Amino acid sequence: MNKKTLLHAGMMIFLSGVFIFFVQLKQRPDIWKISNILLSLPGYERAVLQETAQGAYTELEDLDIKDFCIYKNDDSTAREFAVCRVKDEKSADAVITVFQKRAAELEERFSQNEPELHRISYFRIISTEKFVTFTVYDSENTAENLLHDYFRSN
Numbered sequence: 001m002n003k004k005t006l007l008h009a010g011m012m013i014f015l016s017g018v019f020i021f022f023v024q025l026k027q028r029p030d031i032w033k034i035s036n037i038l039l040s041l042p043g044y045e046r047a048v049l050q051e052t053a054q055g056a057y058t059e060l061e062d063l064d065i066k067d068f069c070i071y072k073n074d075d076s077t078a079r080e081f082a083v084c085r086v087k088d089e090k091s092a093d094a095v096i097t098v099f100q101k102r103a104a105e106l107e108e109r110f111s112q113n114e115p116e117l118h119r120i121s122y123f124r125i126i127s128t129e130k131f132v133t134f135t136v137y138d139s140e141n142t143a144e145n146l147l148h149d150y151f152r153s154n
Helices: 003-027 031-039 055-062 089-109 114-120 142-153
Strands: 047-049 065-073 080-086 124-127 131-136
Touching: 031 047, 031 065, 031 080, 031 131, 031 142, 055 065, 055 080, 055 089, 065 089, 080 089, 089 114, 089 124, 089 131, 124 142, 131 142
Parallel strands: none
Antiparallel strands: 047 065, 065 080, 080 131, 124 131
């Protein structure tokens, strides 16, 4: 083989590797992709990314996690969700504890509002190897099923 053929073969291998890397990067779930999926649900269209963590969510800032985001509806309902990318099982357990505290905060805040208490009763915490999500949504399994489908396909 001459040098030109080897150079072309080397370039093809390199470009193939770059292509595979970017395809995998695009398919890899992250907190923003997961958030966008949840934002597609009716009722979350008014959810706003929270610039600062409040209440129990402030504890997330002190945990050894990779990233997190919190969305709350701006319509005075209990609808909200949070997505955390965790490092390991220990950090996932800590995030779950924070999310349980958040659910209790919501129950206390809306204790005199029966429709919102009913909505809060549908809260779900879903934990995977790399993510923990918290959702308060209008129906019992809608957000949960959407997330499970997403995690299974990724």
